[in-house]
Amino acid sequence: MNNIIEKANLEVFAETLLELGKKNKDIIVVTSDSRGSGKLVPFGEKLPEQIIEVGIAEQNLVGISAGLSAGGKTVFAVSPSSFLTARSLEQIKNDVAYSNHPTKLIGISSGISYGQLGSTHHSIHDLAVLRTINNITIVVPADNFETRESIKQSVNYNKPIFIRFGKKPMMKIHNDNQNFQIGKAIKVLIGSDVTFIAIGETVQRAVLASDILKKEGISSTVVSMHTLKPFDEKTFLESLIGSKALITIEEHSINGGLGEKCASIISQNNINIPFKILGIPDEYMINGSQSDVLDHYDMEPEKISKIAKKMLK
Amino acid sequence: MNLKQLTLKSIHYRKTILEIIYNGGAGHTAGSLSCVDILNVLYNNILDITPNNFQSIKRNRYIQSKGHSVEALYTVLCDKQFFSLNDLKTLNNFNSHFIGHPTRKVNGIEHNTGALGHGLSVAVGIALANKLNKNNYNVYTLLGDGELSEGSVWEALNSAKKYQLDNLIIIIDRNKLQITGKTEDVNPIEPLNDKFKSFGLEVKEVEGNNLEELNLIFNKTPFKKNKPNLIIANTTKGKGISFIENVVKWHHKVPTKEEYEQAINELNLQEKKYS
Ligand SMILES: Cc1ncc(C[n+]2csc(CCOP(=O)(O)OP(=O)(O)O)c2C)c(N)n1
Numbered sequence: 001m002n003n004i005i006e007k008a009n010l011e012v013f014a015e016t017l018l019e020l021g022k023k024n025k026d027i028i029v030v031t032s033d034s035r036g037s038g039k040l041v042p043f044g045e046k047l048p049e050q051i052i053e054v055g056i057a058e059q060n061l062v063g064i065s066a067g068l069s070a071g072g073k074t075v076f077a078v079s080p081s082s083f084l085t086a087r088s089l090e091q092i093k094n095d096v097a098y099s100n101h102p103t104k105l106i107g108i109s110s111g112i113s114y115g116q117l118g119s120t121h122h123s124i125h126d127l128a129v130l131r132t133i134n135n136i137t138i139v140v141p142a143d144n145f146e147t148r149e150s151i152k153q154s155v156n157y158n159k160p161i162f163i164r165f166g167k168k169p170m171m172k173i174h175n176d177n178q179n180f181q182i183g184k185a186i187k188v189l190i191g192s193d194v195t196f197i198a199i200g201e202t203v204q205r206a207v208l209a210s211d212i213l214k215k216e217g218i219s220s221t222v223v224s225m226h227t228l229k230p231f232d233e234k235t236f237l238e239s240l241i242g243s244k245a246l247i248t249i250e251e252h253s254i255n256g257g258l259g260e261k262c263a264s265i266i267s268q269n270n271i272n273i274p275f276k277i278l279g280i281p282d283e284y285m286i287n288g289s290q291s292d293v294l295d296h297y298d299m300e301p302e303k304i305s306k307i308a309k310k311m312l313k
Numbered sequence: 314m315n316l317k318q319l320t321l322k323s324i325h326y327r328k329t330i331l332e333i334i335y336n337g338g339a340g341h342t343a344g345s346l347s348c349v350d351i352l353n354v355l356y357n358n359i360l361d362i363t364p365n366n367f368q369s370i371k372r373n374r375y376i377q378s379k380g381h382s383v384e385a386l387y388t389v390l391c392d393k394q395f396f397s398l399n400d401l402k403t404l405n406n407f408n409s410h411f412i413g414h415p416t417r418k419v420n421g422i423e424h425n426t427g428a429l430g431h432g433l434s435v436a437v438g439i440a441l442a443n444k445l446n447k448n449n450y451n452v453y454t455l456l457g458d459g460e461l462s463e464g465s466v467w468e469a470l471n472s473a474k475k476y477q478l479d480n481l482i483i484i485i486d487r488n489k490l491q492i493t494g495k496t497e498d499v500n501p502i503e504p505l506n507d508k509f510k511s512f513g514l515e516v517k518e519v520e521g522n523n524l525e526e527l528n529l530i531f532n533k534t535p536f537k538k539n540k541p542n543l544i545i546a547n548t549t550k551g552k553g554i555s556f557i558e559n560v561v562k563w564h565h566k567v568p569t570k571e572e573y574e575q576a577i578n579e580l581n582l583q584e585k586k587y588s
């Protein structure tokens with residue numbers, strides 16, 4: 001791949017939402033002192049009638065968003081993923097998911113985007129906790145294209161949905177003519193030796209690892225599993241056919257996320273394959289920038305390629 | 314400490330805050346400058362929390378609920394010998410415990426904060442424990458005014474009143490700004506004084522960057538038997554640096570080299586005036 005760095009998914013989200021909001025007056029954005037963090041200042045200036053600010057009150061944010069949805073509005077509740085999914089979890093569970101309102105919950109600066117701000121600001125729990133809540137779709141776009149498409153498709157998505165992404169410029173993974181559908185994983189690369197299943201912004205790390213492996217004659221399958229729930233079991237199982245090793249990568253705790261979802265499927269399908277889950281281990285997390293922390297926990301492309309080679313031996 | 318000593322301390326603290334934020338490449342500049350005078354008076358004249366008694370529960374406590382202003386707290390703790398300036402200078406480095414919010418991995422930090430709206434409940438819990446333990450130690454906690462939008466704050470106030478926690482001293486850093494802009498535009502919270510009174514608190518207001526006033530009011534805590542104490546400290550966000558004061562973007566802006574030098578110049582001038 002030629003590694004073109006595009007915008008931050010956060011920026012693409014904000015631009016897409018502004019375009020959509022101009023055409024659809026029912027689109028309402030709800031923020032909790034998170035307008036600037038969500039790059040939504042232009043939205044607020046151009047469409048002041050379509051933005052509701054609740055102050056630093058995330059539970060209220062989600063409750064009000066559920067109510068606005070019940071009132072016929074197309075609602076995007078935007079707040080840092082850490083607070084949105086921890087502080088407001090009960091509102092998500094009862095007022096959005098259980099009550100079945102198609103509210104769009106947007107977790108910004110997710111994973112360890114906040115780097116040195118530490119664990120209060122990290123969301124390495126969000127995918128796991130939302131996986132255990134019935135009736136909510138979970139999407140983690142890999143690049144600008146997936147972000148744009150998932151936001152656009154979420155408008156008419158008639159179920160509760162959670163979308164999370166970070167704030168760093170991302171590598172281009174897909175061409176704009178790629179087919180994107182919420183719930184349908186995308187095979188980014190098709191190879192024969194090792195299968196990488198990655199989610200969100202770690203897809204680029206899988207691709208970079210596969211570039212390294214390619215130089216050593218090892219071919220990789222890379223799947224962007226942008227929708228964690230409902231999970232595209234079919235594409236996942238296809239990606240394992242003939243493969244000699246499976247590595248999952250997520251900017252999330254190794255507990256309860258993508259890796260354990262894959263583990264559950266392979267064990268229930270009696271598939272026997274060398275398997276490694278990469279993510280944040282259960283320990284007092286090391287402090288540092290997002291990329292330093294990911295690198296430290298073996299998600300550096302070079303380290304990923306070494307792990308793959310060891311598994312293939 | 315007398316007023317002159319406190320004044321020089323605050324200037325010195327402001328320099329350190331700017332230095333560690335400038336070198337660390339990140340930080341909550343204006344909120345730290347806003348509350349540092351409060352921390353100065355508390356740690357130097359009121360709390361008597363030292364590296365020697367810190368491990369004991371028989372002492373006063375300080376919980377910083379507005380965790381993002383951690384640079385002010387680190388600076389004061391460093392001055393109180395909880396760790397060295399060299400340690401503090403690792404702020405934001407890979408593998409340093411000095412990060413952008415309070416963590417108990419750092420000596421002198423009482424509680425891990427950073428998600429707003431948690432500190433008061435924890436402070437209520439400690440104040441309750443002090444009552445149950447029949448000791449006379451006080452719990453001080455500092456909240457942001459934007460933080461008051463969190464419902465949990467008001468839940469905690471109810472408990473404080475119910476258990477008549479006169480050993481609880483709540484300080485509001487009332488700088489009238491939050492990330493997006495003015496608190497009264499983002500999510501109006503006035504009439505604050507009346508709201509707190511109606512929750513059964515003994516409420517006082519002070520100029521929150523006036524060391525003399527702060528010293529007087531803190532020396533009067535606890536105010537009344539059986540009533541939780543609340544001090545609305547009317548502060549200026551970014552206090553002390555002309556171009557940072559009351560400018561919204563300085564919530565978490567890091568000074569450029571020129572800005573840093575200009576800020577230090579301003580503080581040097583203030584220092585000259587007082588020494
Ligand atoms: C639960 C939670 N929501 C959002 C944030 C992000 N945040 C950090 S500081 C801040 C503004 C705080 O304003 P205020 O309480 O007035 O503090 P100050 O003005 O003293 O900096 C926000 C929204 C957070 N840290 N915690």
Ligand SMILES: [Mg+2]
Pocket residue numbers: 457458459486487488489490491
């Ligand atoms: Mg404030």
